[in-house]
Amino acid sequence: MTERSMTKKWMKRLFSICLALVVLFTAMMSNVCTLQVDAKAPTKGSGFSGKSYQEWCQKMSVYSQMQKSGCRITAYAKMLSEAGYTQVGNPDKFYEWGIKKKYYTKKSVNENATFGTPAITYVKEQGGQAQLVKKISISGMKKSKVASTIMGYINDGYYCILSCGAHTSYVGREASLAAKTPVLLDSSFSTKNSKWSGTYSNIIKYTDYTSNSFTNLRIFKISKGGNAGGQQPVVSTSKPEVNLTAYPVNLLKGSSFGLRGTIKAKGIITSVTGTIYDSKGKKVVSASDKPYAESFDIKNGNVNKKLSFGSLANGSYTLKIAATNASGTTTVTKSFVVASKPKISITTAPSSIKKGKSFGLRGTITSADNAKITSVKSYIVNSKGKTVQSASDTISTKSFSVKSGNINQKLYFGKLGKGKYTLKITATNAVGTTTYKKEFTVK
Numbered sequence: 001m002t003e004r005s006m007t008k009k010w011m012k013r014l015f016s017i018c019l020a021l022v023v024l025f026t027a028m029m030s031n032v033c034t035l036q037v038d039a040k041a042p043t044k045g046s047g048f049s050g051k052s053y054q055e056w057c058q059k060m061s062v063y064s065q066m067q068k069s070g071c072r073i074t075a076y077a078k079m080l081s082e083a084g085y086t087q088v089g090n091p092d093k094f095y096e097w098g099i100k101k102k103y104y105t106k107k108s109v110n111e112n113a114t115f116g117t118p119a120i121t122y123v124k125e126q127g128g129q130a131q132l133v134k135k136i137s138i139s140g141m142k143k144s145k146v147a148s149t150i151m152g153y154i155n156d157g158y159y160c161i162l163s164c165g166a167h168t169s170y171v172g173r174e175a176s177l178a179a180k181t182p183v184l185l186d187s188s189f190s191t192k193n194s195k196w197s198g199t200y201s202n203i204i205k206y207t208d209y210t211s212n213s214f215t216n217l218r219i220f221k222i223s224k225g226g227n228a229g230g231q232q233p234v235v236s237t238s239k240p241e242v243n244l245t246a247y248p249v250n251l252l253k254g255s256s257f258g259l260r261g262t263i264k265a266k267g268i269i270t271s272v273t274g275t276i277y278d279s280k281g282k283k284v285v286s287a288s289d290k291p292y293a294e295s296f297d298i299k300n301g302n303v304n305k306k307l308s309f310g311s312l313a314n315g316s317y318t319l320k321i322a323a324t325n326a327s328g329t330t331t332v333t334k335s336f337v338v339a340s341k342p343k344i345s346i347t348t349a350p351s352s353i354k355k356g357k358s359f360g361l362r363g364t365i366t367s368a369d370n371a372k373i374t375s376v377k378s379y380i381v382n383s384k385g386k387t388v389q390s391a392s393d394t395i396s397t398k399s400f401s402v403k404s405g406n407i408n409q410k411l412y413f414g415k416l417g418k419g420k421y422t423l424k425i426t427a428t429n430a431v432g433t434t435t436y437k438k439e440f441t442v443k
Helices: 003-033 064-069 071-082 091-100 117-125 143-155 173-179
Strands: 130-137 159-163 168-172 183-185 216-222 241-246 250-252 260-269 271-278 283-289 293-297 315-325 328-339 343-348 362-366 373-382 387-397 399-401 419-429 432-442
Touching: 064 071, 064 091, 071 091, 071 117, 071 159, 071 168, 071 216, 091 117, 117 130, 117 216, 143 159, 143 173, 143 216, 143 260, 168 173, 173 183, 241 315, 241 328, 260 271, 260 315, 343 419, 343 432, 362 373, 373 399, 387 399
Parallel strands: 250 328
Antiparallel strands: 130 216, 159 168, 159 216, 168 183, 241 260, 260 293, 271 283, 271 315, 315 328, 343 362, 362 399, 373 387, 373 419, 419 432
16 A cells, blocks of 8 residues: 555544544534524424424414514413423413413403513412512623623522513523523524524523613512422522621610621522611511622611611610521621710809809719710810819719719819809710800809
8 A cells, every 4th residue: 555545544534533523522512502403494383382492483373473572472481381380381372371361362462461470370370489579670781790690590590581672582591500601592583694593502692683682681480380490599509698887886866877788698689687676675667678689788778778776765776687598597686775865964053153262063964774974074164265174083874963073072163263264064975975064253
């Protein structure tokens, strides 16, 4: 065998090996990232028989109005089928059911209800539970952010539908989990590239059959139906972490307070509740938020804006912030008091005294049990604003007699020269300071 013929033989073998590897790789990628569907346009009015829910295209419908505008009905049918409610049949069957319920008419697929109501009603009729938990505006949002948001909800067991003014499409849950990225199970045939958009895609395909991009993402919670679907998370989650950075400790009665902090979780946070209890454990006020996100800023929520600290009476309270996701609830507890400033009642104070004559102050200072007086101070200030004498008492009581304190016994009025003065007494507790002033003259 010549050298040339041997080279030719080995080239053929090498080509065969490469071709086999390409076929094998393509098959592997198909199993992971591609639905095995006909890439050609489905026959108009051919019906849905023999097709899996992923392959349903509105053009298959036997109803002309479905062929033209049945995208939302098709999206509902796909979502319900994937959630295990296979008795829905197919989009035509769901449309027929909706006509009986008066959501649609024989002449129109326009929905006589708010978005999602037909699908939710269908699930409840079958003994399940369903709800539209959140609508998210994605107009102008980066595709990568849209994709990560969708995967966060899908990983936590929710179902997602994208929509704009002209179109509605279902995001395949099982397909997205397999591809690890949102997979749009669209129902429309693309006239631009002659491909049916029902195949898997590695990114969300913004529709090319309209000038509009998707503007809204709707999140549905659907209980298990049949042997498939369900609301169980498919990734590990952890309880929320509540980091409360600003909270009341000692609060002046009538004062508002701004809570600050963040809540984060691996897994969608479904609720955040803030509750204030009195000293007897009775609920005084409560507020809640439903973030449906993996992080939450307390400042922006109802737990901050609707917990009215300023309306609380004097007393001891407990603040509880509870955050819940699929893994459970985390609760942070903080105790605080609401009190008024001390009251100063001076019954005897100088108005005009002779030089060299002493004077005895009389009166009482009081405060609440939960905010005892911590300090009392007295000052004599001359007409130029200079403090010429001062005295103080450090205490921890709810009542204080001026007569027995340093603020009286260590102020020496008899040592003052002639002139005008101001007597100032301050009393402080946990929530603030009260000041008493009295002008007097030494002659």
